[in-house]
Amino acid sequence: MTQVFDPPPAPDAVPEAWPTSSSTSSVVVDAVLPRRRPTRDRRTAALVVAVLLAAVAAVTVAKVVSSDASxxxxxxxxxxxxxxxxxxxxxxxDKNLDVARVxxxxxxxxxxxxxxxxxxxxxxxxxxxxxxxxxxxxxxxxxxxxxxxxxxxxxxxxxxxxxxxxxxxxxxxxxxxxxxxxxxxxxxxSFAANDSARVGDQVVAMGFALDLPGEASVTSGIISATSRTMLTELGALNGLLQTDAAISSGNSGGPLLNAAGQVIGINTAVARSSGSTTASNIGFAISSKEIQKVVTQLRTAKGGTARAEGYLGVGVDDRHDGGRGAIVSQVQPGSPAGKLGLREGDIVRKVNGEVIDGQAGLIAAIRDLSPGDTVQLEYARGAETRTGTVVLAQRPQS
Missing domain, CATH: 2.40.10.10 (Trypsin-like serine proteases)
Structure with missing residues (x-):
């Protein structure tokens, strides 16, 4: 019988700051896993790589904020x-979707x-x-x-x-x-122009779902939301497009397309129900803007060189009052955050003028920058709004 085998998370450095998440959400976000099948005479158990955002968000946040090799x-x-x-x-x-043409x-x-x-x-x-x-x-x-x-x-x-x-x-x-x-x-x-996707646009998802024999499978739907930031066991993904087009194992790496047949994203994750929380037709694709940025970096990588990620030196948590931003739960002494004077309880609202959506948003924003980059932070301390500039560092050796 064909089984689905889920990849382990990417190896990461041991975190030195652990946030204190107390969320009880039970929505599960899965990577859209490739369809895996065991080789002959080899027994392996089917595993689930689903990440419960409440249960392990703290671990994921600390790892990504602290990491410097991705x-x-x-x-x-x-x-x-x-x-x-x-x-x-x-x-x-702006016309009716012609799936066959796409x-x-x-x-x-x-x-x-x-x-x-x-x-x-x-x-x-x-x-x-x-x-x-x-x-x-x-x-x-x-x-x-x-x-x-x-x-x-x-x-x-x-x-x-x-x-x-x-x-x-x-x-x-x-x-x-x-x-x-x-x-x-x-x-x-052909890739669509950056940020051209709009909520309500009709889309087509394509890929080798479930490794079914023959040609790629095709599903259709709409863009349900843009600029989503999600934590999965693979890390924090930002700038995601959310769609209700059906996405399955094997669709990993397949295109999400607009009505003109242009790629607007790469299918990467789905949300599924867990416990009493229901999730239906919620899939995510990495936006064309992110794809173009990352591909440029990968094309210039040489001889196993790893891109160093920015290091701020904080542990963070989500807000639980409905507001935007990320709560600082821990500050590493001597880190860029420590030198700025960030304190536990401060709320980081913006990075370089961009609004932060929760801990995943701060993770992704810092991860996408490099050591030596100058970053402007806007944060709240009580009723006071403050701004400050930090220079991101290399992650200290553990």
Missing amino acids: VSSTNGAATPAQPITEGARPPEL VSIISPSVVKVSVDVNGANGAGEAVGTGVIISADGDIVTNAHVVVDATAVRVLLPGTTEPVSAEVVGTDAGNDLALLRVQVPNLPVA
């Missing part, structure tokens, strides 16, 4: 950067990703989806599709034999990976 590369040669093809917001978005546009650029894995959960195979982003063989997918990979293969549209793919680099924090195949003249997907 981008790794296995490729020693840099490739000249080629921008992802991007288009303006087209008039088709599929005909994107299908030549959607590939099946098959992975041999050998990790903590044992040996097996995983299947996900990828999108061609350059004519000379670059493909973007989710990082969790290739975690613990020993071999990666890509089945191109219209072909019967998979080709070997190289993992150029992965960014576990943003759940994106860049693959490369040695095949010329590939059809490239």
